[in-house]
Amino acid sequence: MFATARSQIRVLARDPILLALVVVIFAAILIFVVYPLAMVFLASLQDRSQWTLANYALIGERRLYRNALWNSLSVGALVGFIGVIIGYIAAFVLTRLDVPGKRLLHYLMIVPIISPPFVSAVSIVFLFGNNGLITRQLLGLMDFSIYGFHGVVWSQIFTFAPIAYLSLRGVLASISPTLEDAALNIGASRWQVFRKVTFPLSLPGVASAFLVVFIESMADFGNPLVLAGAAFPMLAPQAYLEITGSFNLPRGAMLSVILLLPSITAFAIQRYWIAKRQYVTVTGKPTASTSKVVSGPVKSFLYGLVLLFSAIVILFYGVIFVGAFTQVWGFNYTPTLNHFAYVFNVGFDTVKDTLLIAIITTPISGIFGMLVAFLVVRRTFPGKSALEFGSILSFAVPGTVVGIGYVLAFNQQPLILTGTLTILVLCFVFRYVPVGIQSGIAVLRQIDPSIEEAAQNLGASALTTFRKVTLPLIAPAFFSALVYAFVRAMTAISAAIFLVSANWNLMTVQILNQVGSGRLGVAAAYSVVVIALVLVAIIIINAIVVRMTRHMNMVRF
Amino acid sequence: MAEAVHIRNLVKRFDSPDSPGQSVFAVRSANLEVKPGELVTLLGPSGCGKTTLLRMVAGFEEPTSGDILFGDRRMNEVAPNRRDAAMVFQSYAIFPHLSVYENVVFGLRLKKLSADEIKKRADRVLAISGLTHMATRSPNQLSGGQQQRVALARAIIMEPRVLLFDEPLSNLDAKLRDQMRVEIRELQQRLGITTLYVTHDQIEAMSISDRIVVMNSGVIEQIGTPREVYAHPATRFVAEFIGKANFLNATVRDGQTIDVAGVPVPYVNQANAGDQLTVVLRPEAIALSDQGGDFPATVKRAMFLGNIAEYLIEVDGVGEWLVDSPNPGESGLFQPGSRVFATPSRAALHALS
Numbered sequence: 080m081f082a083t084a085r086s087q088i089r090v091l092a093r094d095p096i097l098l099a100l101v102v103v104i105f106a107a108i109l110i111f112v113v114y115p116l117a118m119v120f121l122a123s124l125q126d127r128s129q130w131t132l133a134n135y136a137l138i139g140e141r142r143l144y145r146n147a148l149w150n151s152l153s154v155g156a157l158v159g160f161i162g163v164i165i166g167y168i169a170a171f172v173l174t175r176l177d178v179p180g181k182r183l184l185h186y187l188m189i190v191p192i193i194s195p196p197f198v199s200a201v202s203i204v205f206l207f208g209n210n211g212l213i214t215r216q217l218l219g220l221m222d223f224s225i226y227g228f229h230g231v232v233w234s235q236i237f238t239f240a241p242i243a244y245l246s247l248r249g250v251l252a253s254i255s256p257t258l259e260d261a262a263l264n265i266g267a268s269r270w271q272v273f274r275k276v277t278f279p280l281s282l283p284g285v286a287s288a289f290l291v292v293f294i295e296s297m298a299d300f301g302n303p304l305v306l307a308g309a310a311f312p313m314l315a316p317q318a319y320l321e322i323t324g325s326f327n328l329p330r331g332a333m334l335s336v337i338l339l340l341p342s343i344t345a346f347a348i349q350r351y352w353i354a355k356r357q358y359v360t361v362t363g364k365p366t367a368s369t370s371k372v373v374s375g376p377v378k379s380f381l382y383g384l385v386l387l388f389s390a391i392v393i394l395f396y397g398v399i400f401v402g403a404f405t406q407v408w409g410f411n412y413t414p415t416l417n418h419f420a421y422v423f424n425v426g427f428d429t430v431k432d433t434l435l436i437a438i439i440t441t442p443i444s445g446i447f448g449m450l451v452a453f454l455v456v457r458r459t460f461p462g463k464s465a466l467e468f469g470s471i472l473s474f475a476v477p478g479t480v481v482g483i484g485y486v487l488a489f490n491q492q493p494l495i496l497t498g499t500l501t502i503l504v505l506c507f508v509f510r511y512v513p514v515g516i517q518s519g520i521a522v523l524r525q526i527d528p529s530i531e532e533a534a535q536n537l538g539a540s541a542l543t544t545f546r547k548v549t550l551p552l553i554a555p556a557f558f559s560a561l562v563y564a565f566v567r568a569m570t571a572i573s574a575a576i577f578l579v580s581a582n583w584n585l586m587t588v589q590i591l592n593q594v595g596s597g598r599l600g601v602a603a604a605y606s607v608v609v610i611a612l613v614l615v616a617i618i619i620i621n622a623i624v625v626r627m628t629r630h631m632n633m634v635r636f
Numbered sequence: 637m638a639e640a641v642h643i644r645n646l647v648k649r650f651d652s653p654d655s656p657g658q659s660v661f662a663v664r665s666a667n668l669e670v671k672p673g674e675l676v677t678l679l680g681p682s683g684c685g686k687t688t689l690l691r692m693v694a695g696f697e698e699p700t701s702g703d704i705l706f707g708d709r710r711m712n713e714v715a716p717n718r719r720d721a722a723m724v725f726q727s728y729a730i731f732p733h734l735s736v737y738e739n740v741v742f743g744l745r746l747k748k749l750s751a752d753e754i755k756k757r758a759d760r761v762l763a764i765s766g767l768t769h770m771a772t773r774s775p776n777q778l779s780g781g782q783q784q785r786v787a788l789a790r791a792i793i794m795e796p797r798v799l800l801f802d803e804p805l806s807n808l809d810a811k812l813r814d815q816m817r818v819e820i821r822e823l824q825q826r827l828g829i830t831t832l833y834v835t836h837d838q839i840e841a842m843s844i845s846d847r848i849v850v851m852n853s854g855v856i857e858q859i860g861t862p863r864e865v866y867a868h869p870a871t872r873f874v875a876e877f878i879g880k881a882n883f884l885n886a887t888v889r890d891g892q893t894i895d896v897a898g899v900p901v902p903y904v905n906q907a908n909a910g911d912q913l914t915v916v917l918r919p920e921a922i923a924l925s926d927q928g929g930d931f932p933a934t935v936k937r938a939m940f941l942g943n944i945a946e947y948l949i950e951v952d953g954v955g956e957w958l959v960d961s962p963n964p965g966e967s968g969l970f971q972p973g974s975r976v977f978a979t980p981s982r983a984a985l986h987a988l989s
């Protein structure tokens with residue numbers, strides 16, 4: 080054990096750049112991931128500078144907190160369940176069945192991923208709120224309220240089902256249809272084939288998708304803040320209110336820790352139990368051939384469901400778009416540019432801030448992600464698994480917890496960062512880099528390591544090898560890491576809301592503020608601007624990555 | 637320029653991937669001296685530690701203990717990119733995002749040679765490797781044999797001190813394999829580069845090597861010229877792995893004769909009378925006849941392979957022997973069930989110690 084560590088250190092010592100990188104990354108993760116979390120724990124155990132468990136006792140004593148916990152858990156479980164069903168059906172239809180418009184439907188399915196996470200909440204208010212187009216204007220309902228359980232669940236389903244869809248898409252695409260053919264061939268009925276072959280093979284993927292959606296739902300801040308209402312407390316907004324409303328940091332910290340536990344548990348299950356199984360069961364290359372598991376009518380039915388979901392996505396975004404150009408929703412539908420005028424006059428600093436922060440965050444996050452992925456897959460050094468764990472841990476940590484942690488950790492010596500651009504950039508980099516790391520790891524594992532060894536063998540240093548060989552080969556992962564980093568920096572809210580200041584503000588926070596003060600039109604206009612910027616950025620990033628790797632043709636050995 | 641390679645008491649222990657805490661010895665105390673300009677093959681079954689040994693020489697694996705020297709310079713602490721030991725990988729490891737030309741000059745560009753120098757050396761190496769007209773192609777437009785040539789060209793253009801091959805031909809079909817084998821050997825002799833060559837194919841090893849290192853479970857069983865390891869295998873493993881072998885249990889009668897199942901066989905030896913010996917008898921060193929000979933036997937299986945006939949015979953009171961008879965006429969083939977006599981050729985016997 081020690082002998083191994085010593086020999087690993089010797090290898091490290093021989094490559095000073097590698098050694099420096101490992102040390103810097105370790106330090107960065109300790110300071111910007113672990114330390115803030117530790118601060119939250121410590122704060123939750125204190126009351127007026129005394130060590131105490133009193134904060135936690137409040138969970139038992141106060142209905143409000145108990146309800147918040149129960150509501151968050153039940154919403155998370157339900158949204159996970161329904162989200163996975165929708166995601167599974169969509170993934171099945173769009174990967175395994177021969178139906179028209181697959182490409183377009185695929186894009187519609189993932190639009191919610193690239194927009195601010197509470198666009199659907201705003202749409203729901205437009206459609207079903209007190210002056211909702213459907214509830215009030217069309218149906219004339221007077222005492223209908225969308226706020227509470229229903230509103231949050233609906234909104235989150237539309238926000239998070241696409242995530243389940245994306246992860247299940249990969250799973251279903253990699254189950255070889257020849258397995259299904261083989262089962263049909265030996266006399267199984269279609270339903271039996273699905274039940275005994277297709278579904279069991281995709282089960283680890285299903286469980287994994289459920290847990291991911293559960294984590295996202297638990298951590299969600301925007302949808303509950305818009306739609307939960309006072310009668311339906313949930314953990315993330317409650318923690319926020321404790322801190323910004325009652326200035327009670329210890330209670331906010333305590334609620335964050337409570338919020339953290341189910342997420343970390345789900346994450347651990349997903350990562351260490353399910354991911355292993357998935358690796359074993361799903362093998363083979365993705366295939367294009369279509370499944371014969373469903374009969375004609377069933378196929379039409381499933382396709383209809385996907386069309387319905389896509390139609391609702393279009394409706395939601397259409398409403399936002401129209402709302403952005405409408406005087407006063409519910410009363411006066413005259414077209415207007417006033418809301419955009421507001422965004423670009425009063426709110427222009429916010430637009431600039433957001434864009435600047437996203438532009439700084441994106442390359443840092445992308446390169447950092449690829450570097451960590453590279454080190455994890457290709458190098459051995461002491462503490463490697465700790466580094467991998469630390470670097471993707473923040474995926475499972477709800478933004479609210481991160482936000483509170485950053486406030487606690489960086490408003491005092493030695494690192495005073497609150498109120499700066501730096502703290503927002505750091506928060507985004509460390510919060511969203513896990514996705515880049517994971518996709519980098521996935522792509523790297525498919526590239527024959529001897530390609531990089533060949534470069535070294537021909538005289539390339541570790542850094543040259545990374546720059547000239549590894550990076551071009553992992554360009555697809557690099558691209559998705561960049562896009563993800565940019566999208567998240569443009570759309571994040573739950574951690575950022577604790578970190579914005581008069582100097583540095585974000586559009587997402589503005590959207591929430593506008594919703595809070597009833598100016599839905601301005602909120603919609605901001606949302607449209609965010610979505611437009613994200614689309615433009617994706618096009619630009621794509622162009623850059625293509626340029627960077629011009630001679631590329633992805634051959635895999 | 638050609639450099640000797642010294643490998644001294646080299647050990648590599650891995651932590652077992654399956655059971656943590658356990659370790660496996662991939663290489664146990666290897667000693668090997670490769671002379672300047674020599675081509676030495678590491679031969680052995682899959683998993684015997686050949687690749688690990690080669691990768692330690694290249695610098696990709698850290699030895700658990702022991703030394704590696706190029707000339708009189710100790711290499712253990714030298715990083716792989718400073719070793720000047722060009723390697724041809726089993727998977728070729730061609731850079732998929734670079735053209736053939738850029739692949740070949742990759743190492744020279746890192747050396748910051750002048751454009752002229754690079755061009756000159758590239759032209760020569762591309763010509764030697766028969767790649768001149770496909771220099772601008774992308775690697776995925778190449779056949780397996782062409783990719784192999786790119787990998788080779790990329791290594792020799794470096795004019796390295798040591799050349800390393802890890803099963804370079806294992807992904808090629810049989811015809812191409814034979815051809816590339818000859819090309820590699822000719823090139824190596826022309827350039828005079830000290831070479832370590834890993835293969836599990838004994839024919840490849842026999843045909844290409846100055847000397848062969850036979851490995852088994854991380855241990856070097858024997859080092860010798862192809863002729864030595866075939867004619868005088870040091871161990872039963874070597875005898876079985878290189879070619880086919882029959883093993884006879886014999887008792888020493890005197891300095892000139894041994895007994896095999898009571899039949900006296902002439903064999904000059906140093907052992908004491910009454911000692912037990914295991915004697916290697918190659919199948920092609922046994923003559924079969926229906927007229928008479930040392931050992932009566934029954935044919936159990938007969939296969940006509942064109943240049944030889946391959947028999948399995950049951951020798952009365954001894955056991956099964958493999959026999960290869962050259963130039964079998966269509967009519968001369970003994971049928972299964974027929975009674976024959978087997979006579980070992982004296983010169984071909986070799987006792988294991």
Ligand SMILES: Nc1ncnc2c1ncn2[C@@H]1O[C@H](COP(=O)(O)OP(=O)(O)O)[C@@H](O)[C@H]1O
Pocket residue numbers: 650651652653660661662680681682683684685686687688689
């Ligand atoms: N990185 C490693 N970790 C653990 N065991 C290894 C590793 N590399 C090789 N081994 C083990 O060492 C032994 C020798 O492997 P290798 O040198 O690849 O054999 P060969 O090239 O002769 O087929 C095998 O038992 C193999 O499983």
Ligand SMILES: [Mg+2]
Pocket residue numbers: 683686687688803
């Ligand atoms: Mg090998």
